[in-house]
Amino acid sequence: MNDLCIEARALSKHYGGLVAVDELSFEVGAGEVLGFLGPNGAGKSTTMKMLTGFLAPTSGTALVNGHDIVEDSLAARRSIGYLPEGAPSYGEMTVRRFLEFIARARGFEGKSAITSAGAAIERLNLDRVPEQTIETLSKGFKRRVGLAQAIIHDPSVLILDEPTDGLDPNQKHEVRHLIRDMSSEKIIVISTHLLEEVDALCNRAMIISDGRLLVDDTPQGLIARSRYHDAITLVVEQPEKAASVLSELPQARKVELREGELTVFPADGKKLFEVISDTVRENNWQVSELRLEAGRLDEVFRQVTQGEVS
Ligand SMILES: Nc1ncnc2c1ncn2[C@@H]1O[C@H](COP(=O)(O)OP(=O)(O)OP(=O)(O)O)[C@@H](O)[C@H]1O
Ligand SMILES: [Mg+2]
Known part of the structure; x- marks a missing residue:
């Protein structure tokens, strides 16, 4: 049985x-x-x-x-x-x-x-x-x-x-x-x-x-499976300036600015939350939102069904 x-x-x-x-x-x-x-x-x-x-x-x-x-x-x-x-x-x-x-x-x-x-x-x-x-x-x-x-x-x-x-x-x-x-x-x-x-x-x-x-x-x-898994998204005043600073972090693989939101993708196996929080504090940036991404199911769905990477 x-x-x-x-x-x-x-x-x-x-x-x-x-x-x-x-x-x-x-x-x-x-x-x-x-x-x-x-x-x-x-x-x-x-x-x-x-x-x-x-x-x-x-x-x-x-x-x-x-x-x-x-x-x-x-x-x-x-x-x-x-x-x-x-x-x-x-x-x-x-x-x-x-x-x-x-x-x-x-x-x-x-x-x-x-x-x-x-x-x-x-x-x-x-x-x-x-x-x-x-x-x-x-x-x-x-x-x-x-x-x-x-x-x-x-x-x-x-x-x-x-x-x-x-x-x-x-x-x-x-x-x-x-x-x-x-x-x-x-x-x-x-x-x-x-x-x-x-x-x-x-x-x-x-x-x-x-x-x-x-x-x-x-x-x-x-x-x-989402490329957003463990990424950090933040909404910050002067996002271009923040993007150029954050992209220098050794823990960051890539930084993307999209619709006013800045997303930092981690290098392999790296954690970003603390280092980004520190960077925000050190530079005195005005941040209205800072979140750790679990991943985005809709992006995984598109990626799997259309081979699309957003
Ligand atoms: N009776 C039928 N005769 C001919 N083609 C059919 C018939 N029933 C379904 N199909 C076709 O079989 C395919 C699968 O259809 P199905 O209804 O199982 O999809 P689905 O995943 O449930 O889609 P949806 O999310 O739109 O409900 C489709 O291309 C549909 O047009
Ligand atoms: Mg159906």
């Missing part, structure tokens, strides 16, 4: 001549919250649709809790909850009716369908709107209905396709809170374009592009 819960083996999807997913292999184990990153059209949703049995792979397969998604699709699907991209269909149904319908489709009968729909309503804080039709709900509530149908059968694996897309900051916060809440007991794979979400929710991140895996790392590991 191993505790690998998802095991994708050379998973591929072709649409005519287009290779949407190209022999993708990866494993996800217990305790992992995996973020799928990648530009539009990278193949994130297609991969998720294959994992959840909504789309047959062109070749390759995946195992979910040991069940092959091609050979044993029903068993695989039983242990997965899936939030597709966009809003749930069946807009004319009320929240309660919809969730009871999903519960029955998931094999609950009679009273137990009603009970499990009720439990999902409670879990996702839908108590105020159970009798409202889905099409009349706000986006945030629609997303919660989507999450409710995904967890109704208490699956051990959750696949969530852009769960916070299009939500206002409060709703984003709330949906993230719900996801974090579930992450202690479930394996979660989410796709997102919001890099801060990966930092906030995930303990692992995969960047895919053109259907291929480019990077598989922790969010911290990803951020450390």
